[in-house]
Amino acid sequence: MKVGFLGAGKMAQALAKGFTSAGITKASDVIASCPKTDNYLLEEFQKDVPGSMVTNSNTDVVEHADLVLIATKPPIVPRVIQEVNPAVRPRNLLVSIALGIPITNLEQMLPPKTRVIRVMPNTPSLVKAGCTVFSCGSSATEEDGLIAKRCFSSVGFCEEVPEVLIDAVTGLSGSGPAYIYLMLEALADGGVKMGIPRPLAYKLAAHTMIGGAQMVLETGKHPGALKDDVCSPAGCTIEAIYQMEQSGVRGSLIKAVVSAAQKSKETGQRG
Ligand SMILES: NC(=O)C1=CN([C@@H]2O[C@H](COP(=O)(O)OP(=O)(O)OC[C@H]3O[C@@H](n4cnc5c(N)ncnc54)[C@H](OP(=O)(O)O)[C@@H]3O)[C@@H](O)[C@H]2O)C=CC1
Ligand SMILES: O=C(O)[C@@H]1CCC=N1
Numbered sequence: 001m002k003v004g005f006l007g008a009g010k011m012a013q014a015l016a017k018g019f020t021s022a023g024i025t026k027a028s029d030v031i032a033s034c035p036k037t038d039n040y041l042l043e044e045f046q047k048d049v050p051g052s053m054v055t056n057s058n059t060d061v062v063e064h065a066d067l068v069l070i071a072t073k074p075p076i077v078p079r080v081i082q083e084v085n086p087a088v089r090p091r092n093l094l095v096s097i098a099l100g101i102p103i104t105n106l107e108q109m110l111p112p113k114t115r116v117i118r119v120m121p122n123t124p125s126l127v128k129a130g131c132t133v134f135s136c137g138s139s140a141t142e143e144d145g146l147i148a149k150r151c152f153s154s155v156g157f158c159e160e161v162p163e164v165l166i167d168a169v170t171g172l173s174g175s176g177p178a179y180i181y182l183m184l185e186a187l188a189d190g191g192v193k194m195g196i197p198r199p200l201a202y203k204l205a206a207h208t209m210i211g212g213a214q215m216v217l218e219t220g221k222h223p224g225a226l227k228d229d230v231c232s233p234a235g236c237t238i239e240a241i242y243q244m245e246q247s248g249v250r251g252s253l254i255k256a257v258v259s260a261a262q263k264s265k266e267t268g269q270r271g
Pocket of ligand 2: 099170174175
């Protein structure tokens with residue numbers, strides 16, 4: 001399958017590297033575009049995916065690729081679609097990863113009957129630990145859904161959801177890696193404050209996060225029950241939990257997800 005990226009930024013790079021290393025496509029069948037001739041992102045893209053093609057022409061991408069990922073910032077999407085529209089053919093499956101833009105808007109901007117899929121991935125796709133949801137447009141076939149599932153499952157967890165959930169998913173797993181890095185950095189800072197060398201503190205914090213998440217997925221136990229297992233009576237963990245509850249950690253995280261989801265929805269309404 002030939003895969004093209006309109007936009008060669010962080011998410012395009014993560015997916016291109018993930019897809020090629022997972023064997024979904026060959027590097028020589030990947031193409032990415034950015035408008036400026038001196039674009040350093042295209043150089044970065046080719047460094048990440050050696051053997052791939054890069055171009056300053058969005059039309060080249062659509063002409064070359066079967067699967068075309070729209071990977072520019074949301075406000076630029078209408079302009080990019082308008083530009084590539086004359087080149088869109090029935091063989092193209094258009095996959096938008098853009099924040100907030102509903103399928104109906106994408107379909108209205110594209111030629112009638114264009115097969116469209118809206119996707120919300122996240123950056124850990126780069127290391128095959130991504131988390132993606134997708135929804136199919138009105139002309140997308142069952143086979144198109146399977147293609148999306150196969151591509152994004154190759155770089156992590158992937159599930160089809162009703163489109164109405166995508167803004168909420170964006171607030172949770174689309175933006176979520178940023179919340180995790182912030183928490184991880186803070187945990188490591190705590191370790192450093194207590195004398196742990198910084199490189200070791202990052203490793204301990206990261207492995208603790210991976211381990212905790214794996215326990216939730218593999219044991220199927222409620223997160224609260226798993227937390228209780230760590231809190232020995234009159235022990236040190238319950239002291240820490242008491243501090244965290246007083247500083248409103250749960251409320252902050254809920255607010256983070258809600259505000260990102262609302263922003264995603266507003267982005268779509270503005271477009
Ligand atoms: N980053 C993330 O974690 C996630 C991002 N997304 C979505 O992915 C999309 C891309 O985000 P991200 O990778 O972070 O953004 P970046 O800014 O890293 O990438 C956007 C890319 O689009 C290029 N671009 C700008 N104008 C055009 C144009 N007219 N034609 C073609 N390409 C153009 C930019 O080039 P230049 O820099 O030269 O302007 C850049 O290469 C967004 O819609 C975002 O909502 C979705 C899930 C997660
Ligand atoms: O912050 C953003 O707008 C993008 C969409 C989800 C993650 N990053």
